[in-house]
Amino acid sequence: MNTSRRMAFFLITLSVSVLAVACGESKVSQCNRIIAVVNKASGEVQAAGKSDNPDRVGNLENVANSIDQYAQELEAVQVKDETLQGLQSRLIQIYQETSKATRSLVEGARKKDNQAVTASVKSLKQANQKESSLVDELNQYCRGK
Numbered sequence: 001m002n003t004s005r006r007m008a009f010f011l012i013t014l015s016v017s018v019l020a021v022a023c024g025e026s027k028v029s030q031c032n033r034i035i036a037v038v039n040k041a042s043g044e045v046q047a048a049g050k051s052d053n054p055d056r057v058g059n060l061e062n063v064a065n066s067i068d069q070y071a072q073e074l075e076a077v078q079v080k081d082e083t084l085q086g087l088q089s090r091l092i093q094i095y096q097e098t099s100k101a102t103r104s105l106v107e108g109a110r111k112k113d114n115q116a117v118t119a120s121v122k123s124l125k126q127a128n129q130k131e132s133s134l135v136d137e138l139n140q141y142c143r144g145k
Contacts, residue, residue, distance in 0.1 A: 030079040031142035034088055037077060038135060041070035041095070057109045064102040071095035087138050094134065098127040 044066050053059045071092050079085055101123035108116030 027081055027084075028142070030077075030081050030084050031138070033077045034074065034079065034084060034091070034138065035142065037070055037074045038091065038138070041067065044070075057106055060102055060109075061106050064099045064106065067095050067099040067102065071099065083141055087134065087141065090134055091131070091138075094127055094131045098124065098131070101127060 045063060048059055048063045048066075051059055074088060074092050074095065077088065079088055101120050105117060105120035105124065108114075108120055
């Protein structure tokens with residue numbers, strides 16, 4: 001093989017490799033943007049749960065507001081990957097359910113309505129389970145498994 005052909009073969013191989021890596025980075029980049037929002041939301045909710053704030057009801061109201069903001073932030077993340085779009089939509093829906101259940105819990109606690117509090121806690125547990133499963137699914141997809 002002469003030098004010109006070797007150089008052409010090398011350049012074609014290099015181009016294909018760069019394109020393959022660029023496509024992989026695109027998915028990784030999209031995953032990272034979604035995961036960054038999810039991690040911030042999770043960290044804030046966990047911190048609120050460990051708070052020494054004596055106004056627990058007010059603290060829960062702040063959590064609901066934060067969850068709304070994270071749902072909006074997640075909605076603003078631009079992704080082109082169709083699977084990631086589906087996962088993103090489901091996460092947004094779960095955040096909206098969580099916010100709604102948290103607000104119901106706050107309202108029930110303020111009215112001292114034990115039945116409403118119990119129903120809200122049940123809804124929050126269900127949303128938490130859905131989120132946990134969905135985050136696992138997101139992580140598996142982003143790792144390529």
